[in-house]
Amino acid sequence: MQPKYTRARIATVCLANRFHQTVEENRAHVLTLLDLALRQSPDLVCLPEGFTTVSVPNGIALAETVPGPTIAAVAERARRHNCYVVCPILTRQEGDKPGTARNSAVVIGRSGEIVGVYDKRRPVTSAYDYTLMEDGVIPGGEDGIFDLDFGRIGIRICFDVGFPEDWAMLAQAGVRLVLWPSAYNGGGPLSAYALLHQFWVVTSVRSDRSRIIDPCGITLAETDVMAGVLVRDINLDFAVCHYDFNWPIPERIQADYAGRVDVRSHWDSGNFLVEPTDPSVTTAELMAKYGFESANQYFQRHRDAYDSLQRGEHAVPQFAAHGNRPVYAK
Numbered sequence: 001m002q003p004k005y006t007r008a009r010i011a012t013v014c015l016a017n018r019f020h021q022t023v024e025e026n027r028a029h030v031l032t033l034l035d036l037a038l039r040q041s042p043d044l045v046c047l048p049e050g051f052t053t054v055s056v057p058n059g060i061a062l063a064e065t066v067p068g069p070t071i072a073a074v075a076e077r078a079r080r081h082n083c084y085v086v087c088p089i090l091t092r093q094e095g096d097k098p099g100t101a102r103n104s105a106v107v108i109g110r111s112g113e114i115v116g117v118y119d120k121r122r123p124v125t126s127a128y129d130y131t132l133m134e135d136g137v138i139p140g141g142e143d144g145i146f147d148l149d150f151g152r153i154g155i156r157i158c159f160d161v162g163f164p165e166d167w168a169m170l171a172q173a174g175v176r177l178v179l180w181p182s183a184y185n186g187g188g189p190l191s192a193y194a195l196l197h198q199f200w201v202v203t204s205v206r207s208d209r210s211r212i213i214d215p216c217g218i219t220l221a222e223t224d225v226m227a228g229v230l231v232r233d234i235n236l237d238f239a240v241c242h243y244d245f246n247w248p249i250p251e252r253i254q255a256d257y258a259g260r261v262d263v264r265s266h267w268d269s270g271n272f273l274v275e276p277t278d279p280s281v282t283t284a285e286l287m288a289k290y291g292f293e294s295a296n297q298y299f300q301r302h303r304d305a306y307d308s309l310q311r312g313e314h315a316v317p318q319f320a321a322h323g324n325r326p327v328y329a330k
Helices: 023-038 069-081 158-162 164-172 188-197 249-256 283-290 295-310
Strands: 007-013 044-046 084-091 102-108 114-119 145-148 151-155 177-182 200-205 211-213 219-222 229-235 239-242 261-266 271-276
Touching (some): 007 023, 007 211, 084 114, 188 211, 219 229, 239 283, 239 295
Parallel strands (some): 007 044, 044 084, 151 177
Antiparallel strands (some): 084 102, 239 271, 261 271
């Protein structure tokens, strides 16, 4: 059973290309950023990919066990601040061959416990003949899905961005927030995934710009070279809706729920997003009251009709929440 989706304060950090020569120095630097983020009372903080070994020679040999020194330091802070932390480092497991490691994201719970580990599914080649990945990283096979107390999240790491099927899998599993620790900014594909799959995407990068992207693919906030910590309240209980049959809905919600529901219009893509800001309001309540469905439901109704019509049959009538409202009018 999927968890109940609620509001959460999400924090992310950015290294802004500030690296050091030892694991200890890199760890100390990121813990400083984590401490600053934790002062904002977040529910979850995401840290950048492989932050302990970046720029350190022979980083594979410095992979840590789980738990280990980095996880212990982060877990103590997670427990003290009652906050989830996603901690991406190189890890090694018993039985791994010498000279190999895993590019992992360790999910640490509010009590400092290890909720789970996601090992990067798609490490990038470091050999011209594709025989070596990231100098010895073993590809992972986990789905990267975790049920937290505010909703279902997914994790993908850096080069994972190049494999659309893995992101579609997250959406099919009901993920509402994807965390993407990375070495670089990621650019347009992340916005495309957010829009196509209608989930939040939060990045935490070693380069210059970590972002919070909403389920319509819009970057709502990002770090820069002067501000390396980003915090925003988001709601995993939201609805992305198509304007067809729904032209009057945004204004009706705004009139009746002023200050309690955020409605953001994206006319270019034909969508609007409904995100309650009042914890007592749910999208299910709004959908029932005003008679509208998500864009995904709208598209699925078309698929169902196409199947019948392509077989030369009459399409079975469907009775959507919008009833017989005009398609393109208020």
